[in-house]
Amino acid sequence: MDVTHILESLNDEQREAVTLGDEHALILAGAGSGKTRVLVHRIAWIIQTMNISPYSILAVTFTNKAAAEMRGRIENLLNVPAGGMWVGTFHGLAHRILRTHYAEAGLPKAFQIIDSDDQLRLLKRIIRDAQIDEAKWPAKQAQWYINNKKDEGLRAQNLDAQGDFMEQQWIDIYKSYQKICDNSGLLDFAEILLRAHELWLKNPSVLADFQRRFRHILVDEFQDTNTIQYAWLRLLAGQTSKVFIVGDDDQSIYGWRGAKVENIQRVQNEFEKMFLVRLEQNYRSTGNILRAANKLIEKNFGRLGKKLWTAGEDGELVKLYTAYNEQDEARFVVETIKQWIEQGNDRKDCAVLYRSNAQSRVLEEALLMENMPYRIYGGMRFFDRAEIKDALAYLRMVASQLDDAAFERVINTPPRGIGEKTLQAIRAQALKDGVSLWDAMALILEAQAVPARASKALNGFLEIINSLLELSGGAGLENLLLAVLEQSGLVEHYKKEKGEKGRARVENLQELVSAVKQFELDSLEAGVDEEFEEMDDLSVFLAYTALESSNGQAEIGDDCVQLMTLHSAKGLEFPMVFMVGMEEGLFPSERSVEEVDRLAEERRLCYVGMTRAEKQLVLTAAEHRRLYGREFYPKVSRFVRELPQDVIVDVRPRAQISTPISRNTFIDEDALDDFQLCLGQIVRHMKFGDGVLLNFEGKGHHVRVQINFYDAGPKWLVLAYANLQPV
DNA sequence: CGCGTCGTGGTTTTT
DNA sequence: CCACGACGCG
Numbered sequence: 001m002d003v004t005h006i007l008e009s010l011n012d013e014q015r016e017a018v019t020l021g022d023e024h025a026l027i028l029a030g031a032g033s034g035k036t037r038v039l040v041h042r043i044a045w046i047i048q049t050m051n052i053s054p055y056s057i058l059a060v061t062f063t064n065k066a067a068a069e070m071r072g073r074i075e076n077l078l079n080v081p082a083g084g085m086w087v088g089t090f091h092g093l094a095h096r097i098l099r100t101h102y103a104e105a106g107l108p109k110a111f112q113i114i115d116s117d118d119q120l121r122l123l124k125r126i127i128r129d130a131q132i133d134e135a136k137w138p139a140k141q142a143q144w145y146i147n148n149k150k151d152e153g154l155r156a157q158n159l160d161a162q163g164d165f166m167e168q169q170w171i172d173i174y175k176s177y178q179k180i181c182d183n184s185g186l187l188d189f190a191e192i193l194l195r196a197h198e199l200w201l202k203n204p205s206v207l208a209d210f211q212r213r214f215r216h217i218l219v220d221e222f223q224d225t226n227t228i229q230y231a232w233l234r235l236l237a238g239q240t241s242k243v244f245i246v247g248d249d250d251q252s253i254y255g256w257r258g259a260k261v262e263n264i265q266r267v268q269n270e271f272e273k274m275f276l277v278r279l280e281q282n283y284r285s286t287g288n289i290l291r292a293a294n295k296l297i298e299k300n301f302g303r304l305g306k307k308l309w310t311a312g313e314d315g316e317l318v319k320l321y322t323a324y325n326e327q328d329e330a331r332f333v334v335e336t337i338k339q340w341i342e343q344g345n346d347r348k349d350c351a352v353l354y355r356s357n358a359q360s361r362v363l364e365e366a367l368l369m370e371n372m373p374y375r376i377y378g379g380m381r382f383f384d385r386a387e388i389k390d391a392l393a394y395l396r397m398v399a400s401q402l403d404d405a406a407f408e409r410v411i412n413t414p415p416r417g418i419g420e421k422t423l424q425a426i427r428a429q430a431l432k433d434g435v436s437l438w439d440a441m442a443l444i445l446e447a448q449a450v451p452a453r454a455s456k457a458l459n460g461f462l463e464i465i466n467s468l469l470e471l472s473g474g475a476g477l478e479n480l481l482l483a484v485l486e487q488s489g490l491v492e493h494y495k496k497e498k499g500e501k502g503r504a505r506v507e508n509l510q511e512l513v514s515a516v517k518q519f520e521l522d523s524l525e526a527g528v529d530e531e532f533e534e535m536d537d538l539s540v541f542l543a544y545t546a547l548e549s550s551n552g553q554a555e556i557g558d559d560c561v562q563l564m565t566l567h568s569a570k571g572l573e574f575p576m577v578f579m580v581g582m583e584e585g586l587f588p589s590e591r592s593v594e595e596v597d598r599l600a601e602e603r604r605l606c607y608v609g610m611t612r613a614e615k616q617l618v619l620t621a622a623e624h625r626r627l628y629g630r631e632f633y634p635k636v637s638r639f640v641r642e643l644p645q646d647v648i649v650d651v652r653p654r655a656q657i658s659t660p661i662s663r664n665t666f667i668d669e670d671a672l673d674d675f676q677l678c679l680g681q682i683v684r685h686m687k688f689g690d691g692v693l694l695n696f697e698g699k700g701h702h703v704r705v706q707i708n709f710y711d712a713g714p715k716w717l718v719l720a721y722a723n724l725q726p727v
Numbered sequence: 728c729g730c731g732t733c734g735t736g737g738t739t740t741t742t
Numbered sequence: 743c744c745a746c747g748a749c750g751c752g
Contacts, residue, residue: 063741091742115742189742224741256739356738358744378740415728547742567739589738605739628737629743 006044006077010037017277018042020244022050024274026267027246030308031293031611032284032573035246036066039218040073042244043085046216047078055084056215060233062224064089064548066571070220086214090229091189092547094196098187099532099543101206105199108185110400110539113546117384118405119143119188125408126176129427137169145170146177150190151226151258153197184404184436193228200235211238222247222267226258234270243271249304250297253567253605255597264304282308282611284573286315288647289617293610295644300600308611317649318617320640325624326359326581330366332620333578337561338370340576340616347373351562351574353609355587358627359580360563367561377564383549387494387505388512392545394484398468399538401438404430408437414493417457422450438465464488477537481516485509519544566609577613579606582621583634606639619648683724688712690727 007015014034017027018041029035043059046052061067071087086093095113098105114122123139123146149159156175161168181188187195200207217237219225222245225233237243245267252261260266268274282290290308297303323329337350352363360376367374382388390413396406412418429449430440444450445458464487471483485491494505519541532540562574566587581587588602610617619640625632640648681693691709705719717724 089742095742113742116740192742254740257741358737417728419728565739586738591738602739626743 003045003048006041006048010041011281013277013279013281014038014041017279018045020275020277022242024242024271025244025277026264026274027244027277027279028264028304028306029246029248029279030282030306031248031251031608032282033279033308034283035248035279036070036073036220038279039220039244039246040070040077043074043082043216043218044077052215053084054082056213057085057218058093058214058216058236059085059087059218059220060093061087061089061220064092066220067092089547090225090232091192094192094232095543095547096532097196097210098192098199099535101199101203104203104206105195107187107195108400108402110402111185111187112396112400112403112406112539113192113543114181114186114188114405115384115546116143116189117389118186118409121408122180122186122405123173123177126180127173130173130176132169132173137173142170142173142177146174147188147190148258149174150188150194151228153194153228153231155194180404183402183434185400185402186405190228193232197228197232197235200232207235207238210236211241214241216242216244218244218246220246223249223252223261223264224254224259225263226260230260230263230266237271243267248306250300250306250604251570251608253570253601253608255601278306280306280308282310284614285310285611286313286615288314288317289610289613292318292617292643292647293607296603296610296639296642297607299642300603316616318619318643318647319651320582320648321618321620321651322636323620323622326362326622326626327366329580329620329622330362333363333580333618334366334370334372336578336618337372337576345575347559347561349575350578351564351569351572351576351612352578352580353564353566353569353612354580355566355589355605357565359586363563363580373558373560374563375558375560377562378568381549382508382511382515383545385505385508387490387508390490391481391484391488391509391512392542394465394468394488394490395481395538396542397438397465398472398480398484399536399542401465402436404437410488411437411461414489416460416489418454418461422454422458425450472538477516477520477541478513480538481513485513516541566605569612570608573612573614575614576616576618577609578618578620579609580620581625582619582637582640583625584637585632585634586625586627587637587639603639603642606637682727683707684727685709685717685722685724688715691715 007018010018011034014037017025017038020042027035027038029038039059043057046057047054059067059070061070067088071082071085074082074085074087086096088096098107098111102109102111120139120143123142124134127134127137127139127142149156156171156178159167159171159174161171180186181191200210214236217233219233224247233243245264247264249261249264252259255261268276285293285308287310290310294307321329321332323332333352337347340350341347354360354363357378364374364376383392390409393406393409393413396403397410400406408423411423426437426440426444429435429443430437433440433443435443441458441462445455445462448455450458467487468480468483471480475483491506491509494502494509496502497505520537523537523540566579584593587606588599592598592602621634621636621640623633625634682690683693684690685707688707688709689711691707691712693705693707705722705724706716707724709715
């Protein structure tokens with residue numbers, strides 16, 4: 001077979017990785033080194049030279065976007081649809097397995113997936129019902145606790161508080177939560193993985209079937225795998241399958257949500273004769289950008305070690321702008337983008353990256369002021385919107401009346417006169433008889449256990465769901481949804497909501513109808529996967545909305561400036577990149593500087609940000625920032641100081657005018673040092689007496705200090721003339 | 728039930 | 743500072 005088309009256009013290292021024999025392999029792929037390309041070409045190589053059917057290949061990624069891209073590129077390269085091949089996210093694949101083996105996994109056939117929002121609501125209710133003090137035991141924290149334990153593969157019964165009262169409380173909440181989920185046939189995201197793992201542990205024959213099938217397992221972004229994902233992979237690979245693992249320890253930025261970089265080390269110990277290939281040639285950035293990024297990441301300890309290089313030009317220097325405040329910073333960014341566009345470039349080739357979402361606001365204002373179109377990444381997903389979730393919850397009620405979470409959401413949305421009292425009665429009944437809320441409601445109505453008024457309202461709700469149930473047989477998804485919107489009164493309800501918001505909600509609901517229509521068309525065309533053919537359209541659609549719905553606005557159709565957090569920039573690239581807010585306390589985040597590991601992760605985040613840039617990288621910092629309604633005078637980020645000075649140029653046009661003395665932001669770290677003063681210190685002034693040094697601004701001889709004098713109150717003084725004495 | 732007021736807390740995000 | 747959630751009143 002002619003395989004030249006697979007190998008041409010690859011460099012030596014890429015080719016080495018792609019053409020490895022029937023071996024385990026670990027590919028350390030630096031930023032911009034063509035890792036997706038290697039993955040895709042490797043799959044083509046396996047299929048075309050190793051006599052392996054696509055049916056025997058499993059490719060795992062983290063996001064649906066990455067999975068879709070990979071599938072598309074494989075089909076492109078092979079020039080055939082890669083039908084039988086499994087390409088998907090950990091969650092998508094595990095879900096697929098659970099659908100086929102729901103009985104062995106101890107799940108009801110119509111099990112439903114809940115997202116983190118549903119999970120939080122459920123936990124809130126559980127904590128409230130158990131009469132636990134919500135202030136002391138916030139649902140948010142319970143959610144965090146439970147998901148963490150599940151990510152570690154731990155069930156409540158595996159946990160031992162060892163007499164720790166706090167821990168015991170969390171365990172108890174975990175227990176009650178899991179009980180409700182199990183009774184209602186609900187799976188949260190972490191549960192999907194945990195269940196799939198347990199399914200294999202408890203049913204060796206099921207595991208053996210999958211092990212026999214998948215001869216080659218390929219994993220992308222391996223540094224982001226958590227404990228349960230690793231265990232799942234390890235189990236699946238068994239003794240016979242070959243793994244091809246691609247990752248970059250320097251781009252591990254999700255440790256805070258359970259990702260274990262150590263898995264890269266672990267995989268080398270646990271799989272025999274693992275080939276290691278480093279991809280270090282970078283095709284994305286200029287030499288100067290790479291030199292800066294390399295120098296930064298070298299500061300981290302315990303790296304596997306990698307140094308990016310390019311055959312390309314040095315390019316422009318990395319720019320640094322020290323702004324007076326965040327408005328000035330935003331102004332500078334917009335101004336620079338304007339100039340760049342005047343030189344004939346596109347807005348969409350500019351990205352502004354920030355550490356936290358709160359920083360986007362000032363930038364947006366500046367962009368709006370200049371009428372510059374922009375797009376913010378990572379907003380709320382379409383299927384996460386409240387009105388959409390309302391409509392979906394009705395559909396969930398139709399799919400399964402066991403679904404207590406959907407029941408809770410929908411019973412009084414829109415308001416139909418069913419209050420907390422009535423709901424309490426239903427919950428009590430459900431608890432007493434061990435039945436679902438839906439069944440409990442029927443019992444209550446039968447026993448006439450609530451006032452006539454409430455009874456009437458409940459009956460109204462009952463009828464809505466019943467009539468939807470009747471329709472669900474053969475009317476088709478679209479008609480079912482239309483009936484939901486009509487009979488539930490949701491559209492009516494949101495129409496009444498005044499202002500732009502209400503209108504947008506109604507439009508979204510209409511958009512949902514289009515989404516259903518499109519979904520029906522797509523599944524008709526693609527044909528239903530074997531795992532799902534047992535399932536009705538409705539359940540397939542609901543699983544899709546929870547698991548596969550994309551970010552909605554992430555399509556880069558228009559020519560817009562791109563705004564996003566550093567985290568969501570991972571995997572993307574732009575000719576022109578701004579990293580704003582390069583300040584101590586902001587980036588690295590104040591909450592990360594205490595611990596070495598967390599600081600190292602921040603540094604990797606900075607590395608990820610820098611390596612997004614192709615041609616021009618601009619760093620900005622503000623000397624003065626208002627945050628949370630308070631004033632801050634941050635130092636320039638240590639990350640800026642860690643960069644090689646010779647690839648950075650300090651651009652600050654106005655600086656020469658206002659402060660003629662040394663404008664070097666690196667040396668001028670602490671303006672108070674020259675005067676041997678520090679914040680909080682008590683000082684004496686000739687005229688005002690003693691006071692506390694509260695604040696300062698400016699640099700060098702222009703430093704002004706704020707002192708709160710015991711007698712005279714707070715005053716701003718020019719330090720050079722104030723003649724202060726430390727007390 | 729809906730609206731207003733007060734109080735609090737406030738990285739990073741995918742599935 | 744500002745957004746969101748809890749609570750109380752009409």
